[in-house]
Amino acid sequence: MSDARPPLVEMRGMSISFGGVRAVDDVSLDLQGGEVVGLLGHNGAGKSTLIKMLSGAYRPDAGEIRIDGRPAAIHSPRDARRYGIETIYQTLALAENLDAAANLFLGRELRSGWGTLDDVAMEVETRKVMARLNPHFAKFKEPVRALSGGQRQAVAIARAIHFNARVLIMDEPTAALGPQETRQVADLIVQLKKEGIGIFLISHDIHDVFDLSDRVAVMKNGRLVGTARTRAVTKDEVLGMIILGTCPSAAIPGPGALAAGGA
Amino acid sequence: MDSSLSGASERATAPQRRSFADLFRATEIDARLVGMLGALALIWIGVDILSGGAFLTPRNLWNLSVQTASVAVMAAGMVLVIVARHIDLSVGSILGLVGMIMGVTQAEFLPKYLGFDHPLIWVIALAVGLAVGAAIGLLHGAIVAYLGVPAFIVTLGGLLVWRGCAWWITSGRTVAPMDDAFRRMGGGIEGAIGATWTWVVALLAFAAIVWRTLHARSRRRKVGFALRPVWAEVAVAGLACLAVLAVVLVANSYDLPLRVAERIAAERGLVVPPQGLAIAHGLALPVLIAVGVGIVVTFLAQRTRFGRYVFALGGNPEATELSGVDTRRVTVLVFVLMGMLCAVAAAISTARLNAATNAQGMLDELYVIAAAVIGGTSLGGGLGTVAGAMLGALVMQSLQSGMVLMGLDTPLQNIVVGFVLVVAVWLDRLYRSRTLKGRAG
Structure with a gap:
């Protein structure tokens, strides 16, 4: 992390309430290009809510989002896309009855001079992106339903990166996958990092993201417990952050950290 | 819908059949469509034998094609409605109302100003019908998309409302005869x-x-x-x-x-x-109209954004919405298209009957939905072809007119048609689960 250039994404003092409940309370978090940040916490800790403000699904009550150091106005998923922020939802937002190309270009179809769909051109582009992500992928003509979990995840990711995503938000990216497919997705993430894309991995399970993340950020009860370089802390220490809200000495404590945080 | 996997499940167990499966796969023909054509051929030959050779005559086949046209036109639209996870129970009533409006327009309203047999009468009557059909579809679609009332309920209401409106226009009186040029759309010697x-x-x-x-x-x-x-x-x-x-x-x-x-x-x-x-x-003109409708709707479904979104909507509505597609607009357009196709079907059917009657199109909604379903449209949404649905309409009509030729009573006809409907969908499910297993293996 070089401190010379501004972070790719900078969230400052993000807060949002639902019916008097502070779902996210004064959370600040940043992300560099080519960095993977694991956002951890129990169900209901506020991590998904925080990230939905970044992806434009929710509007924050307070706080500021900066992209490349400049304030960004994100009011809808479309706005977020304009800033290069793409979200891959937990439920894999794919239309199962359509093929990979149709899913990849859904809502942004390529068209011929006549205004009709240019399926051939879309397949060509899809083959290009998929070759980057999963060179063995060959089921271009089949509906997504016929693909394995890992292949579907690749299609979902292809869809995000084809349109030059700079920030990728992945909600529980490996929750529904088997061990081999999980490895495929892990390989993908490593590759995307190399291409300079910043990635938020959201999970309630530390094992899903610990090895993939450069840093972890832990939330509890809507507040940030702290952030830590993954190499500087152990899994047990991070578990302590998630469960108890304690902050180990190697971590940078946030407003949600337990006051007496000594190990 | 995907022929490239036909026979894939047999590959492991039946190597001797592999070469044929590969040959078939190379042609990229839709295996389901071939199956339907086979079923149709079986029905035709069977009925022909049972009716003592009265079925496979040019005259009967010609009449069959004309009789199928109206339901086939509506089935083309119904496919898209069902693919988008909706249903339209009101198509028969829309046909009745639009037919009545077109009848009154050409037989009672326009002649007052243009005189009888004016060359523009059929054009104006058809245009009025299409506009009314589109307006009804717009209303249905808007209620479904923006007010969130399920299509089943909206169109169930429509079934009653539009049938009532049709009666109300002439207080139940039959309107006849139709304009000469208009009548050509119904087939017959002039058509x-x-x-x-x-x-x-x-x-x-x-x-x-x-x-x-x-x-x-x-x-x-x-x-x-x-x-x-x-x-x-x-x-x-x-x-x-x-x-x-x-x-x-x-x-x-x-x-x-x-x-x-x-x-x-x-x-x-x-x-x-x-x-x-x-x-x-x-x-016959109505047959050409139906084929034209089939080509246009297939084009819409496969080659335009609108069609792509209809199928995406049926596959995963949330995903489609998150992709930035205006799903409500797509829903409205689907119903508008359905309404306009009902108007086309109304033109064919009033022209054929040479009259607009109060009972016109009654129970057509069931035949149209059955045709779409026999043609492989999945009621779960996301799956279906226009060609399949139109073939489904032909299958239904073949059964029906075949049974008439065989001299079966109406109640027995209904029993057979109902039975065939259920068996057809069951066979389709069997086929689908087999091909899916083939994919996984």
Whole structure:
């Protein structure tokens, strides 16, 4: 992390309430290009809510989002896309009855001079992106339903990166996958990092993201417990952050950290 | 919908069948469509035998094609409605109301200003009908999309409302006769295009088939995709041309009644040969209209954003919405299209009957939905083809008119049709689960 250039994404003092409940309370978090940040916490800790403000699904009550150091106005998923922020939802937002190309270009179809769909051109582009992500992928003509979990995840990711995503938000990216497919997705993430894309991995399970993340950020009860370089802390220490809200000495404590945080 | 996997499940167990499966796969023909055509052939041959050869005659096949047109037109729209995870129970009532409005427009309203037999009457009547159909569809679609009332309820209400409106226009009185030019849309002697024009249509169809084949091939070659083997291209195009040829030959061997032929001969100053006059019907206009509707709706479904979004909506509504698609607009448009196709069907059916009656189109909603479902449209959404649905309409009509020829009573006819509907969907499920297993393995 070089401190010379501004972070790719900078969230400052993000807060949002639902019916008097502070779902996210004064959370600040940043992300560099080519960095993977694991956002951890129990169900209901506020991590998904925080990230939905970044992806434009929710509007924050307070706080500021900066992209490349400049304030960004994100009011809808479309706005977020304009800033290069793409979200891959937990439920894999794919239309199962359509093929990979149709899913990849859904809502942004390529068209011929006549205004009709240019399926051939879309397949060509899809083959290009998929070759980057999963060179063995060959089921271009089949509906997504016929693909394995890992292949579907690749299609979902292809869809995000084809349109030059700079920030990728992945909600529980490996929750529904088997061990081999999980490895495929892990390989993908490593590759995307190399291409300079910043990635938020959201999970309630530390094992899903610990090895993939450069840093972890832990939330509890809507507040940030702290952030830590993954190499500087152990899994047990991070578990302590998630469960108890304690902050180990190697971590940078946030407003949600337990006051007496000594190990 | 995907032929490339047909037979994949047998590969492991039946190696001797592999070569045939591979050959079939190379043609990229939709296996389900072939299955339907096979079923249709079975029905035709079976009914022909049971009715003592009365079914497979040019005359009966010609009539069958005309009788199928109205339901086939609506089935084309119903496919998209069902694919988008909706349903339209009101199509029969829309047909009734629009037919009544078109009838009153041409038989009672316009003649007051234009006089009878004015050349514009049929155009205006049809335009009014299409506008009313579109407006009703717009209303249904808007209620479904923006007010969130399920389509089942909205169109169930529509079924009652529009039937009531149709009655209300003339207080239940039948409107007749229709304008002469308008009546051509219903087929009959005036509504057949004759042998020469039928050959013109056939030549256009041949040209279109060849052009499509070549165009798709050159496009694939340009980007370096695998090409179908030449024999497969020739076989598929050849089969399509043969099908067109068969239809043309049937239509052109159904001759006009002798008296009509003699009248036409007299009008045109033809000499009547001693062995009698043989003037062929040729294709019927309603059939051409239905085929045209099929081509247009297929184009909409496969080649436009609108169609892509309809299928995406059926596959995963949330995903479609998150992709930035205006799903409400798509929903409204689907119902507008359905309404307009009901108007086309209403034109065909009032023209054929030469009257607009209060009961017109009653129970059509069930036949239309059944046709779509027999044609492989999944009620779960996301799956279906226009060609399949129109073939489904032909299957239903074949059964029905076959049973009439066999002299079966109406109650028995209904029992058979209901039975066939359930069996057809069951077979479709079997086929689907088998191909899916093939995919997984």
